[in-house]
Amino acid sequence: MIEEVHVLGVYMPAALLWAVLAAVLVYLLRVPIQRLPVYRILWHPSLLELALFVLLWWGLGAFADLFLHEWLFS
Amino acid sequence: MLQRHNLLRSIATLLVLIVILAAIYALWLRYQVEPVTRDGKVRADMVPVAADVSGLVTEIRVADNQAVKKGDVLFVIDRPRYRLALEQAEAAIASDRVALAQAVREDRRNRAMPDVIAAEAIEQGRARAEGLRAVLGQAVAARDLARFNLERTMVRAPVDGTISNLSLQPGVYLTAGKAALALVYNHSMRVEGYFEETKLPAIRVGDPASVYLMGVADEIKGHVQSIAGGVEDRERAGADGQLANVNPSFTWVRLAQRIPVRIAIDKVPANVRMIPGQTATVVIHPRKDGREVHRSLPW
Numbered sequence: 468m469i470e471e472v473h474v475l476g477v478y479m480p481a482a483l484l485w486a487v488l489a490a491v492l493v494y495l496l497r498v499p500i501q502r503l504p505v506y507r508i509l510w511h512p513s514l515l516e517l518a519l520f521v522l523l524w525w526g527l528g529a530f531a532d533l534f535l536h537e538w539l540f541s
Numbered sequence: 542m543l544q545r546h547n548l549l550r551s552i553a554t555l556l557v558l559i560v561i562l563a564a565i566y567a568l569w570l571r572y573q574v575e576p577v578t579r580d581g582k583v584r585a586d587m588v589p590v591a592a593d594v595s596g597l598v599t600e601i602r603v604a605d606n607q608a609v610k611k612g613d614v615l616f617v618i619d620r621p622r623y624r625l626a627l628e629q630a631e632a633a634i635a636s637d638r639v640a641l642a643q644a645v646r647e648d649r650r651n652r653a654m655p656d657v658i659a660a661e662a663i664e665q666g667r668a669r670a671e672g673l674r675a676v677l678g679q680a681v682a683a684r685d686l687a688r689f690n691l692e693r694t695m696v697r698a699p700v701d702g703t704i705s706n707l708s709l710q711p712g713v714y715l716t717a718g719k720a721a722l723a724l725v726y727n728h729s730m731r732v733e734g735y736f737e738e739t740k741l742p743a744i745r746v747g748d749p750a751s752v753y754l755m756g757v758a759d760e761i762k763g764h765v766q767s768i769a770g771g772v773e774d775r776e777r778a779g780a781d782g783q784l785a786n787v788n789p790s791f792t793w794v795r796l797a798q799r800i801p802v803r804i805a806i807d808k809v810p811a812n813v814r815m816i817p818g819q820t821a822t823v824v825i826h827p828r829k830d831g832r833e834v835h836r837s838l839p840w
Contacts, residue, residue, distance in 0.1 A: 470753075470822045470824070471579050471822060473756070478579075478755065480572075480579070508546075508549055508550050508553050509550065509553055509554050509557060510550055510551070510554040511554065514554060514557045514558065515557055517561055518557050518560045518561045518564065521561055521564035521565055522560065522564045524564070525564050525567045525568050525571065528571060529571075
């Protein structure tokens with residue numbers, strides 16, 4: 468399980484990095500998902516972005532643990 | 542038509558909300574419940590090596606950070622002085638022997654002539670011989686002690702280990718009992734993980750564990766050897782026999798204490814060096830045998 472990541476000598480929890488990556492990804496994906504039909508039938512369209520963010524946050528961590536363990540520091 | 546559309550919107554919104562809650566629950570399990578800690582430390586027992594006799598250090602036989610075996614000589618303290626003390630003790634024995642022999646001869650002569658010598662004088666002569674025999678016994682013990690001290694001027698490694706923090710130089714005066722260098726007892730190397738008490742229910746003695754040193758990707762295998770028997774209760778101060786001194790309540794926020802969990806090392810990769818004090822990430826892999834503790838949900 469990848470538990471911490473070092474950036475320029477500072478060790479930070481991996482969860483923080485996944486959260487930042489997820490936020491950036493959601494920001495980039497915002498325009499494409501606004502074109503989806505499901506976006507228009509939600510009461511609060513931004514809920515979809517929030518759901519995408521938490522899913523990505525969790526998914527990035529799980530993905531990294533499964534596949535990146537060999538070359539990413541744990 | 543509008544009604545149906547509204548229903549669809551409600552259901553879709555609800556579904557998205559459920560997805561959000563499920564993902565938050567998964568994140569919570571992942572980062573709050575799984576028995577993982579980044580606050581692990583490599584630890585080993587340390588022997589502060591001290592001299593048993595006082596004196597000037599005359600010779601250092603080890604270098605800093607050197608590995609030593611049990612019984613190796615680490616440094617030597619002023620042997621000439623303790624050799625002189627031994628010679629002095631041996632001379633004292635010789636002198637006591639001479640005095641005793643003389644007293645014994647006198648005593649024997651006195652007892653051979655009971656008609657000429659007063660009974661009191663004979664008794665005194667016998668007492669002097671007995672006393673000198675006791676003095677000789679003392680002198681022999683003093684000689685043995687001097688020999689023992691001479692032996693103890695060679696300070697030896699009490700355990701297998703690694704010399705650490707050696708700054709001793711010849712010429713330093715050491716007093717008996719003062720630690721001169723630190724010897725790290727290599728066989729006691731282990732990792733202590735400081736786990737939050739919320740993660741403790743998932744950990745049981747014997748569970749396999751993975752340890753990752755900071756900056757090292759290679760896995761060190763181990764298992765849970767034991768869990769600390771207790772940590773201090775930080776809510777109360779004061780000694781036994783006094784009234785309890787309990788801190789005022791801090792109602793809103795409470796922090797999880799951390800409990801040391803001792804990880805015995807089973808296998809270290811050949812290229813990984815463990816140094817006591819290093820930071821480590823400890824991951825416990827709980828065994829699934831149906832004996833899990835029910836843990837509470839976030840509320």
